[in-house]
Amino acid sequence: MKRSGRVLVIDDQPQVAEALARLAPDVDLIEVRHGADSRRFARSWSEAAPLLEGRRAPEAVVLDLRFDLPDQELLPDARPLGETAAGKRLRRERRERQGLFILERLRRRRPDLPVLLTTAYEDIAFEEEALRLKADAFTYATPEEETSGAGIVAALRRILAERDVPPRTGRFFWGSSLAMRELRRRVSALAPTPMPLLITGPTGTGKSLLVRDVIHPLSGRSGAFVPFDCATVPDGLLSSALFGALRGSFTGAIADRAGVFEAAADGTLFLDEVENLTGDAQKMLLTALHDGRIRRVGSATETPHTARVVAASNADLGRQVGQAQFRSDLLMRLNPSLALEIPRLAERREDMPELARATAGSFFADPRHGRAIAALVRAAGGPEPDGPIVLALSEPAASRSESSVVFVLPGKAWAAMERHPWPGNVRQFEMVIADSIAAAVYAGAGASLDRSGHALIPLDARMLFDLLAGARAGEAGGSERWVLDRPKSPSVALFRRDLERAALRALFQETGGDFERMAELMTGSRREARAVRLRFNKLGLSARGER
Amino acid sequence: MSRSASEAAARLRHDLGKYIRFSAPETIEADTAALRERLRVDVASTRRTESSALSAVEVYDQWRRAEAESFPPGGTLAEIIERLGRTIEEIRWLSAEIDGLDRPGLERLDALTLVVATECRALARAAKS
Numbered sequence: 001m002k003r004s005g006r007v008l009v010i011d012d013q014p015q016v017a018e019a020l021a022r023l024a025p026d027v028d029l030i031e032v033r034h035g036a037d038s039r040r041f042a043r044s045w046s047e048a049a050p051l052l053e054g055r056r057a058p059e060a061v062v063l064d065l066r067f068d069l070p071d072q073e074l075l076p077d078a079r080p081l082g083e084t085a086a087g088k089r090l091r092r093e094r095r096e097r098q099g100l101f102i103l104e105r106l107r108r109r110r111p112d113l114p115v116l117l118t119t120a121y122e123d124i125a126f127e128e129e130a131l132r133l134k135a136d137a138f139t140y141a142t143p144e145e146e147t148s149g150a151g152i153v154a155a156l157r158r159i160l161a162e163r164d165v166p167p168r169t170g171r172f173f174w175g176s177s178l179a180m181r182e183l184r185r186r187v188s189a190l191a192p193t194p195m196p197l198l199i200t201g202p203t204g205t206g207k208s209l210l211v212r213d214v215i216h217p218l219s220g221r222s223g224a225f226v227p228f229d230c231a232t233v234p235d236g237l238l239s240s241a242l243f244g245a246l247r248g249s250f251t252g253a254i255a256d257r258a259g260v261f262e263a264a265a266d267g268t269l270f271l272d273e274v275e276n277l278t279g280d281a282q283k284m285l286l287t288a289l290h291d292g293r294i295r296r297v298g299s300a301t302e303t304p305h306t307a308r309v310v311a312a313s314n315a316d317l318g319r320q321v322g323q324a325q326f327r328s329d330l331l332m333r334l335n336p337s338l339a340l341e342i343p344r345l346a347e348r349r350e351d352m353p354e355l356a357r358a359t360a361g362s363f364f365a366d367p368r369h370g371r372a373i374a375a376l377v378r379a380a381g382g383p384e385p386d387g388p389i390v391l392a393l394s395e396p397a398a399s400r401s402e403s404s405v406v407f408v409l410p411g412k413a414w415a416a417m418e419r420h421p422w423p424g425n426v427r428q429f430e431m432v433i434a435d436s437i438a439a440a441v442y443a444g445a446g447a448s449l450d451r452s453g454h455a456l457i458p459l460d461a462r463m464l465f466d467l468l469a470g471a472r473a474g475e476a477g478g479s480e481r482w483v484l485d486r487p488k489s490p491s492v493a494l495f496r497r498d499l500e501r502a503a504l505r506a507l508f509q510e511t512g513g514d515f516e517r518m519a520e521l522m523t524g525s526r527r528e529a530r531a532v533r534l535r536f537n538k539l540g541l542s543a544r545g546e547r
Numbered sequence: 548m549s550r551s552a553s554e555a556a557a558r559l560r561h562d563l564g565k566y567i568r569f570s571a572p573e574t575i576e577a578d579t580a581a582l583r584e585r586l587r588v589d590v591a592s593t594r595r596t597e598s599s600a601l602s603a604v605e606v607y608d609q610w611r612r613a614e615a616e617s618f619p620p621g622g623t624l625a626e627i628i629e630r631l632g633r634t635i636e637e638i639r640w641l642s643a644e645i646d647g648l649d650r651p652g653l654e655r656l657d658a659l660t661l662v663v664a665t666e667c668r669a670l671a672r673a674a675k676s
Binding site for chain 1: 557566569570572594596597672
């Protein structure tokens with residue numbers, strides 16, 4: 001029988017272990033030696049502790065809360081408590097909280113080991129502890145209606161199933177780092193609720209993919225997923241784009257038009273870069289979230305809306321509130337305390353190997369690329385590729401691979417990638433991997449066959465280093481030389497101002513007046529286009545005058 | 548409610564409410580022998596250690612003796628405890644005869660275990676609020 005996972009039961013009573021043995025024979029219960037006998041549960045911390053590490057370490061723990069044990073087996077210090085009133089009181093308290101003491105010790109050694117409490121949160125008498133347990137991403141309580149043997153087995157099965165989830169949901173990459181597993185659990189809890197959500201994280205971490213491929217499908221909503229980029233719509237059109245407009249309400253409104261709120265009825269409205277909303281649009285959005293009603297531009301009547309709003313930002317909205325650029329009441333409506341923050345790739349480097357292989361896997365799965373790879377292998381005298389094509393992250397890893405076609409990323413280049421800061425995060429990493437594989441397929445040195453007949457296709461280390469260097473240049477805002485006319489100004493302050501004017505003018509000419517491109521040249525990202533345009537105008541320049 | 552009442556109620560919910568139907572399936576066993584065996588395990592050996600076992604009635608009696616003072620007379624908590632006490636009395640009588648109970652008697656005992664589980668939960672909730 002296929003084993004579903006190794007589980008350690010920590011309980012002073014046998015019922016939970018018996019229920020698991022009876023109802024889930026596929027679960028591998030860890031045995032505890034007890035003299036000549038053995039049983040399938042540890043009845044105290046001293047019995048459980050030695051079993052937490054090593055080759056047979058548990059993949060999940062089932063833990064009771066209350067333990068009727070003698071003093072010398074009770075945490076925190078196993079000392080005799082005597083029969084005085086104080087001793088009896090302390091004994092009772094230790095027994096009531098023994099599961100919490102055990103969990104605390106366990107977390108010091110295995111911070112991310114899933115632990116299922118056989119008690120519902122509602123049944124934990126200690127409020128503070130219950131709140132702390134809820135905050136621990138890897139501690140689960142049995143649902144209130146499921147505290148029977150069958151319910152505990154069902155809850156455990158759900159936890160064990162979480163281990164086997166694929167690294168991607170749609171195009172969103174999770175990986176298996178602690179931070180992302182925690183995020184995954186929070187997303188699972190929050191996605192099905194109707195409340196507005198805020199997604200934060202730097203550019204390239206996958207905020208919009210998270211909403212499109214994970215949160216919207218998990219929400220169970222029947223309507224559409226409607227993305228709306230708050231940075232790209234001109235200020236004057238923001239309100240009508242969001243809430244719709246009646247014919248004739250402004251110049252160019254030649255017919256009644258629905259806004260994105262209406263398009264997302266019963267679905268999810270994703271407001272990307274929400275920090276770019278104008279003051280008026282922020283106010284209208286606040287009303288929509290607060291009252292659940294919207295009003296088309298030019299209309300006197302409000303109508304209810306059914307869109308669930310998910311906003312994303314890579315700005316520090318708290319700071320923007322402090323600078324009066326973002327409404328504090330709107331931020332509050334977006335539930336900032338529940339904000340889902342996607343960490344930078346550099347904060348979860350342990351996910352990089354899996355991300356590299358997943359990116360390569362997506363590339364290889366494209367039939368067009370598959371045909372080109374097969375042609376490379378045939379040209380080297382190899383057979384038609386059979387089985388999965390893989391990416392090896394070093395030469396030794398390639399020689400150990402059993403796949404018939406192996407792309408080889410040179411170990412030195414991979415080491416550099418592992419150290420790289422990746423300011424463009426997952427998106428930038430995926431581009432570097434995909435571009436270097438594409439170069440190897442379509443413009444590389446071809447394949448060679450090893451002694452076992454495996455086709456090896458090397459990635460060009462120099463190109464990888466160039467891609468990384470290019471990324472660095474982008475981080476620094478570009479390192480190209482740039483010649484400007486030297487301004488003649490009566491003061492340092494004016495010189496600085498004139499220099500900035502000259503720079504923006506030159507960029508305007510270079511890009512043909514494309515503010516997004518200007519922002520990209522200045523910062524490496526098009527996201528600041530609005531800020532660039534505002535600055536351009538503030539310096540007394542006008543697009544019409546410069547053209 | 549007082550902290551001691553809340554903790555005492557949580558203790559009863561854990562020791563009695565959770566285990567008195569621990570092996571119960573979603574729907575009652577069609578097989579009378581299986582039903583009798585499950586009730587024997589859950590009601591007669593509700594709290595077990597390696598060396599001893601306490602029945603549901605014994606768990607309740609012990610709890611009552613130890614915790615009587617934690618609950619004020621009158622009010623919601625006292626009413627729930629009163630109802631629990633009456634249910635436990637009927638269980639005491641039926642479980643003593645478990646080997647000779649016919650199907651309706653076993654079904655009655657099963658229904659009483661459900662009442663105990665529900666009342667224990669209600670007591671814990673009321674004591675917490």
